[in-house]
Amino acid sequence: MADLDQIISRHSDKKGQLLPILHDIQAEFGFIDNAMQGQVAQVLNLSRAEVHGVVSFYHDFRTSADLRPEVQVCGAEACQARGAGALMGVAQDAAGERVRIRTVYCLGLCSVGPAARIGDRLHARLDKAILARLVEDA
Amino acid sequence: MSAVRISDDALARACGADELADAAARSGHEVIRTSSWGMHWLEPLVEIDGVGWGPVPVHRIADVLSGEAEDICIGEIREHPFIARQQRLSFARAGRTRALSMDDYRNSGGWAGLERARSLAPGTVVDEVIASGLRGRGGAGFPTGIKWRTVSEARGDDKFIVCNADEGDSGTFADRMLMEGDPYALIEGMAIAGYAVGAQQGYIYVRSEYPDAIRKLNTAIENCAEIITPFVVEVRVGAGAYVCGEETSLLNSLEGKRGEVRAKPPLPALEGLFGCPTVVNNVLSLAAIPHILSEGGAASYAAVGIDRSRGTMPIQLGGNIRHGGLFETAFGITLRELVYDIGGGTASGRPVKAVQVGGPLGAYIPPDQFDLVFDYEAYAGADALIGHGGVVVFDDTADMGALARFAFEFCAAESCGKCTPCRIGAVRGVELVDRIRSGGRAADRVERTPQMQNASGNGRTREEELGLLDDLCETMTYGSLCALGGFTPYPVRSAIRHWPDDFLPGETT
Incomplete structure (x- = not known):
């Protein structure tokens, strides 16, 4: 856990540095558990409750390890209008226990939906077959 | 050999622009990655000497490079009606420059x-x-x-x-x-x-x-x-x-x-x-x-625009629309022009049922109101909002009851929790829509006990539930701290007003 201090000090000259720190921790370790939250709180002179409140507020942060690959499928209105609703079941079936499917609200590809995101890679104009293959390859 | 211009916009990349650019580079062409013209139905779009081809599947890149592939050639991009009709001020560089140059x-x-x-x-x-x-x-x-x-x-x-x-x-x-x-x-x-x-x-x-x-x-x-x-x-x-x-x-x-x-x-x-x-x-x-x-x-x-809405608005055409993309124009354009003339109707080819303008908190507008002009005050007057200028088209397969329910569901998921009308109202809203769509509710065991003298003992009829929903919407509109709770009633109320049949029992999917 030595790296945690490095991550925190990386942002020491920033104002309001908690979110950038949490992003970096999640990128490094994949989650932000209670022990890490405590350590961040101590360095930033915040209460653990404050840090926990922030971690639990935002959808992007996780508190426990989950090493499964994540596939984000857009479920917002524009993708619904293009048939995203029928794809969720397909994605879930293809994922099983191996892949984590997360519904997100808008990837900004509203004119070429249904859309999905895996890592930093975006995919558009999905149908059942394409999405199932993406999930299987994730 | 002329340079090949392909966008490196995230949307173009999601449609396969990277693979296309790699293929063009492998065949010895100079590839320039530009911003996107905003004609999303044509992405990935390939531009050579001002002439465009799109959408180009990877296996056809050789045809395009040799000047063939006439079936997907759109001619001079700048003269394409979708581009020529626009008045681009904020997006003057779109498609024309390299983003980071x-x-x-x-x-x-x-x-x-x-x-x-x-x-x-x-x-x-x-x-x-x-x-x-x-x-x-x-x-x-x-x-x-x-x-x-x-x-x-x-x-x-x-x-x-x-x-x-x-x-x-x-x-x-x-x-x-x-x-x-x-x-x-x-x-x-x-x-x-x-x-x-x-x-x-x-x-x-x-x-x-x-x-x-x-x-x-x-x-x-x-x-x-x-x-x-x-x-x-x-x-x-x-x-x-x-x-x-x-x-x-x-x-x-x-x-x-x-x-x-x-x-x-x-x-x-x-x-x-x-x-x-x-x-x-x-x-x-x-x-x-x-x-x-x-x-x-x-x-x-x-000098451009109408009334108190001056300048141009980058309008975003999305959802079930044939020609989706970015259309920047002066205020004053009607929804009819946007959806039919420019957007070409639905992508599915089915009739348009509704358009949602202004994101998840915007009202659903039926085709008989498509003469509404793009203008802050005109939309406010029609109980709708321009919001960020997003126009999402739905065809006749859309279930407006389900979309109204989704509006509450979304509000419940995204509420920050600070004010009660939004935090609790959104959850109650989902339940209410469900009950309306299942014909009201019967009295529960507690309500039927003799101690509950003030309870009617008859449950609630569908009409009473609709009245309650109206009440809830009013509370959220006037009682919420911000637009999330305050505007969620827009999509809900407009859906009930214009498509009451989608809320009838039996319509529930």
């Missing part, structure tokens, strides 16, 4: 606005923005110049420029396209704002769903740091909370707190980020500034 930016008039602004007194810059009639493009439509004046007159050692790039509304992607395609324009707009109000530090709060925009903005800021100095810009990344698009919640998030909405007053212009006077502007508002501050820009901007 400093040369392309300067050669296309970049930095002229900042240089001219610096030759004027800060107060004059604010006056020009007021004169342009620019109103905040984030949704509320508050006059940008007035906001700047408030900040410039506010007392404080530190002042901040915050760019709201938390574009969470479904059906909107103009901010994303601008940040990815013309990042220097946004930075220039922020630097001008900083000069006008006396701020040294700017923040761009980008949602984490836009990795390409984050990467390009960071590179762009590095490239142009010397030009905008002493002004400094930093990118901050959101963490998946829709409500952080609300300005006070965004400020809390920037400060490293939970993204909870603040009560207003105090206005952010007086007590914003870290308690200092702060300009919070949308990406599109700030990106319009370099044009306005160029020579004669304010007057030319104010």
Whole structure:
């Protein structure tokens, strides 16, 4: 856990540095558990409750390890209008226990939906077959 | 051999532009990655000597490079009706320049606005923005110049420029396209704002769903740091909370707190980020500034548009539409033109049932109201909102009851939890819609006990549930702290008003 201090000090000259720190921790370790939250709180002179409140507020942060690959499928209105609703079941079936499917609200590809995101890679104009293959390859 | 131009916009890449560019490069062509023209149904679009082909599947790239593939050739891109009909001010560079090229930016008039602004007194810059009639493009439509004046007159050692790039509304992607395609324009707009109000530090709060925009903005800021100095810009990344698009919640998030909405007053212009006077502007508002501050820009901007809606609006056509993409035009265009003439109707070929304008909190508008003109006041008068200018089309398979339920569901999932009408009202709203669609509810065991003398004992009829929903909507509209709870009734009420049949029992899927 030595790296945690490095991550925190990386942002020491920033104002309001908690979110950038949490992003970096999640990128490094994949989650932000209670022990890490405590350590961040101590360095930033915040209460653990404050840090926990922030971690639990935002959808992007996780508190426990989950090493499964994540596939984000857009479920917002524009993708619904293009048939995203029928794809969720397909994605879930293809994922099983191996892949984590997360519904997100808008990837900004509203004119070429249904859309999905895996890592930093975006995919558009999905149908059942394409999405199932993406999930299987994730 | 002519250079091959292919966009590196996230949408083009999602449609396969990278593979296409690789294939073109492998065959020995020079490939230039540009911003996107905004004709999304044609992505990935290949441009050679001004002529376009799209959408180009990878296996046909050889045909395109040899000048064949006539079936997917669209001719001169600039003369394509979708482009020729537009009036592009904020998106003047879209498709024409490389996003991160400093040369392309300067050669296309970049930095002229900042240089001219610096030759004027800060107060004059604010006056020009007021004169342009620019109103905040984030949704509320508050006059940008007035906001700047408030900040410039506010007392404080530190002042901040915050760019709201938390574009969470479904059906909107103009901010994303601008940040990815013309990042220097946004930075220039922020630097001008900083000069006008006396701020040294700017923040761009980008949602984490836009990795390409984050990467390009960071590179762009590095490239142009010397030009905008002493002004400094930093990118901050959101963490998946829709409500952080609300300005006070965004400020809390920037400060490293939970993204909870603040009560207003105090206005952010007086007590914003870290308690200092702060300009919070949308990406599109700030990106319009370099044009306005160029020579004669304010007057030319104010000369287009109608009534109190001046200038142009980058309208985003999405959902079930044949020709989706970015269409920047002067205010005053009707929905009918947008959906049918420009958008070409639905992608599925079925009749249009509804259009949602303004994101998840915008009203659903039926085809018989398509003469509505794009104008802040006209939409407000029709119980609808322009919001960020997203237009999402639905065909006749859409279930408006399910969409009304989704509006509440979304509000419940994204509520910051600070105010009761939004936090609890949204959950109750989902339950109410479900009960309306199942014909009311029977009395439960407790209500039937003799002790419950005030309970009717008959449950609630569907009509009573509808009355209750109306009550709930009223409470949310007038009792919520911000637009999330306050505007969720727009899609719900418009769906019930125009498509009551979709709420009948038996229609439930």
